[in-house]
Amino acid sequence: MSSSVVYRSDYKAPDYRIESVNLVFDLDPQTSTVFNTMKVSPLGAQPIELVLDADGLELVSIYENGVQLPQKRYSLTDKSLTVHGIDKPVTLTIVNKFHPLANTLLSGIYISNGNFMSQCESQGFRRITYFPDHPDILTHFHVEIRADKEKYPVLLSNGNLVRRDELENGRHLAVWDDPSLKPCYLFALVAGNFVKREEKIKLANGKDCLLQVWVEPQNKDRTAHTLESIKKAIRWDEQRWGLEYDLERFMLVATDDFNFGAMENKGLNIFNTRYVLASPQIATDLDYFNIESVVGHEYFHNWTGDRVTLRDWFQLTLKEGLTVFRDQEFSRDMLGKAAAIKRIMDVRFLRSRQFPEDAGPMAHPVRPESYREINNFYTTTVYEKGAEIYRMLQTLLGREKFKEGLRLYLERNDGRAATCEDFINAMAQASERDLGQFFRWYGQAGTPRVTVKSFWDPEAHTYTLVASQSTPETPGQTDKKPFLIPLAVGLLDPSGKDIPLQLEDETEPAGTTRVLELRDAENEWTFVNIDAKPIPSLLRDFSAPVILNYPYCRSELAFLARHDSDPFNRWDAMNRLMLEALNDMVDAIETGARPSVDQDLLAAFEQMLTDERLAPAFRAISLTLPDEQLIGERRTLIDPEAIRSAREELRSVIGRRYSSVLLKIAENYQTPGEYSPDAESAGKRALKNLAFSYLLAGGNPKALLALRSQFEQANNLTDQLSALTSIVNSASPAKLDMLVDAARKWNGVPVLINKWLTVQASAIAQPGEVPVLSRVRELMASGAFNIANPNSVYALILAFCNNAPEFHRPDGSGYRFWLEMIQKLCKVNAFIAARIARVMDNWRRYTPERARQMHDALKLADSLPNLPTGVREVLDKALGKQAGE
Incomplete structure (x- = not known):
């Protein structure tokens, strides 16, 4: 693959317009055919060279105004089809073939569980047909899909359904027309055996809109929550921003094989099943919450991403950061009294994921200046730090001025491809403020x-x-x-x-x-x-999004944890107390001393634990210890074993010291009766299960018995999975029987089996137990794992790589495993391979011997032949190499 660098400064506006494109698909899993008719108009007086992108296509024929084009009029390579000398408006018709079943990259059109699925962002459309695959080429799409009716009874694309018809030989067709201008990355096609849950609603403007959630037949009873989430998102966007939906229907389709969480294709969102399927037996409280959030995110893209899209991929945060901000605001509003929890969750994720990215070799501005593989920049910086930029603007300008600025931006750029400057200019005009200095947030990397x-x-x-x-x-x-x-x-x-x-x-x-x-x-x-x-x-x-340094003493942090009226800062004070205490404990362990626990922390912990005035959800999130990655970020050099030892010691001390209080909480915060994922009930379960985890860490035998009973008798996955996770991370021999029982109960349900894999890949190996990697290898060889499925890879391989003490064992076995996985995944799915490659980004931060072994593994990976561009870029940056070295 090409490794050429693309620079933002090199952008040139197109010298032509695609007036419309008519696509006719003749679908077959082995080889599908596309009849692509484009109306092309040059914008200047000079003839143009029309460069159409391609990847893995077979050209059959090409016509201009109905006449076959002579070979001298075009040039064909593996990556492009160039038509020479277009000097007036013409109609080009191109016939080509592609191969869905062989498409393991899951970009373009591919097969998932026997169904046709598409994914075109960022550069997948070139794997379907010859086209200028750039976000600034907006056109009208008219699509006809032909396929075997028995195998593929449902045929979907963007926009409005024009007609259905029967064809010969058991085939049928559906015709879709999208009235909106859109770039090709928002094109979508789905064909397969699906069932739907649907409801017609009336929009604020009085128009009817048909909502449909399409899933495979066995999943129909697991989509009610998703449909309700769509309705909430529509109402919230109408009420909060005055933004209304513009098509006759909004469709959502779920698939198991998907590189991303979901995709906002205009009017036809395609989702990973983990963000669609929900029932008490297969989804946790957090899953219910995340489904609502992701459904909202993709729907909100209808305006911030679809109606107004991007001039080029460097502007990615203009749709993703802005829409993450919008979905965060949506989720906060949906939580009601528990709204503070959402802000805490978002910042906790930002600090543990984005701050390290800002401090590592892949650090880049929210709007990057260059890339070799654009998929590498779907990052926490572009998304989460980007969201913080829009939140800061709302904080500076006020909610109403920010709303005015957003409306002005959307009105000016509806049906256009915009830039970050367009957004800031609209905000500046609406607020009558000079935002020139603020714009530095888009161009400067790093955490202030x-x-x-x-x-x-x-x-x-x-x-x-x-x-x-x-x-x-x-x-x-x-x-x-x-x-x-x-x-x-x-x-x-x-x-x-x-x-x-x-x-x-x-x-x-x-x-x-x-x-x-x-x-x-x-x-x-x-x-x-x-x-x-x-x-x-x-x-x-x-x-x-900054790192704040203020010389709080621990008694002051404890005071803020008890009294601050700002919920976030109250949580943050407790979190800082925990981090400082844990840092001291890691220091002691690294010098061979016995760690002691800070008394200010324990006093503050007890006060919050027993404060019944606080919501259970707030107590649960505030009393959860910082994760190992966040603890490591405070260290000059990271020793994962010492960090885990300190964290487990503190959990054990808390479990022993407050056993009576924790047992009372575990008893008082049961949620009997029918399961509900509402914020209050979820908060009670969270606090109860946190209490159990501390008790088990402290060796309390009552907790072990209670958790075994909870696993066997709970009417919801939240309690089952929490019980299983706690016991798997303990020294109890009951873990083996429980894992077998879970596998038996969850067999045949991919979303559950993936959770089962993650529990084991993320486990804490107790003294005398084999390394977790041994179990991971066993699971890879079982029928529970599929290396071609991204969810399966994330659930097992990525989960293990994020299990720091096990991945970073001193013998280097984790690094050898990483190298082996890079080799395998590069042949299956380059996108997923690049994500796994990034596990080693911050190798310099680790203790010397670990850093040496990680560097050696990176060098070996870098020497592999035929590395995909995305993996090459990650490895080069990790090793400090410049492009072209």
Whole structure:
């Protein structure tokens, strides 16, 4: 594959327009045929060279205005078909073939469980037919699908259904027309044996809209939650943003074989089954929540991604970051009183996944300047950090001005391919603010460090905050300019109450939370009428994606954990207490000393554990220890074994010390009766299961008996899976029987078998047990695993690679396994191979011997022949190589 670098600065607007495209598909699993008729119009006076992208296609014939094109008028390679000398509007008809069954890359049109599926983002359409596969080529699509009626009774594409008809030899056809202009990456086709759950609703504009969820027959009873989620998303978009759906129907199709979570194809979303199928027996509380969130995300793309799309792939965050922000707001609103939990979950993920990306060799701006493989930039930076950019704008401008700016952006660019500048310009006009400095968030990589100092003057009754910012160097960027950073702050008096905040140049207080704007390398603000020394509550609701440095002592963190009125900062104070205590424990373990547990942490933990005024969901998330990756990010060098030892020791101490309280919680927060995934019930289950996990870590025999009973008798997967996971991660010999029992119960249901695989791949190996890798290899050889299925790879291989102490065992076995998987996956699915390759991004952060072995494995992988471009790019950046070396 080509490894040429694509630069944003090289963008050139097309010198032609595709007025319309008519596609006729004659589907066959082995070899399908496409009749592609395009109306092409040059935009200038000079003849154009029309370059049509291709990948793995067979050209049959090409015609211009109905006349076969002579060979001298076109050039054909494996990657393109170029038509020479087009000097006036013409109609090109191209006939080509492609091979769905052989398509293991799952890009283009492929076969999943015997059904035809498509995935065209980012560059899959070129695997279907010859076409300019760029997001700035928008056109009208008219699609006719022909297939065997018995095997493929359902034929779907984008837009509105025009007609169905019967053909000879047991075949039939369906014709779809999409009235919207769209780029080819939003094209979709589905053909197969599906059943539907449907409902007709009335939109806010009074029009009827047919909602359909299509799944394989055995899954029909597992789609009610998905249909309800679509309805919620539609209503929320109408009410929050005034945005309405524009087609006669909205369709969603689920498939097991899908590289992504879901795809927003205009009017025909295609989903991975793990984000569609839900029933108490196959989906956890978190699954129900994630389904609603992802359904919302893909639906919201109808405006932020479909109606307004991208000029080029460098603008990816313009649709993905913006739409993640929108789905985060949707999920918060759907949670009601538990809304704070969503913000905590999002920031926890950002810190543990995106912050390390910003600090590693794959660090890139939210809008990258270059790439070799665009699929490598579907990253947490583009998505999650991108979402934070839009959230910061809302924080700075206010909800109403942000809404005005979004509406202005959509009105200006409806039916167009836009840029990040288009969005910022609309925001600037709506708010009448200069956002030039803010725009640096799009172009500068790295996580800013914000250091805050405070000064209280008891005589003048003033309190001054001084904030400074700096951003570390990242690949290709050394001299970073100051960002515009919204710093939301509050001040707590000695009793824990919020102080009304009045800056020295103001005549009266203006609320108890103020958004300060850090614009320079250093800024300061002085508050007046501060009669007692306060404790600052900084970066409330995580108002900017930065690393905050403030010299809190542990008693101050414990105070904030008890009193802060900002739910996020209350959680964050407890989380910081845990991280500092765990860091001390890791230090002790690395020096051979016995770790001790910080008493401030234990006191704060007990206070929150017993505070019945707090929602169970908030207590559960606040009392969950930071994950091992986040603990490692605070270390100069990462020793995964020491980190796990410290974390398990703290879990054990908590389980023993608070056993009576934890047993009471486990008893009091049962959820008898019919299962419901509502926020309150889910919160109770979360707190109960957290209590059980601590009790089991402390060796409590009652917990083991209770969890075995819960696994056998629970009426929902949340409780079953939690019980199984807790016991598998204990020393109990019961784990083997329970795993066998789970396999028997869950056999034949892929979403459950994948969870079963992950439980084992993520397990903690107890003393005397074989390494987890041994079990992973056994599972790979079983019928439960399929290396051609992305879900299966994520569930087993990626889960093991993220099991840090097992993957990073000192003998290097995990790294040899990684190399073996890269070799295999490169031959099956290059997209998934690149994702697995990224496990080694931050090899330099590990202890010297581990770093040496990881480097050796990277070098061996880098020497493999015929590496796909995406894998090559990841390996080169990990090794610090420049493009072309």
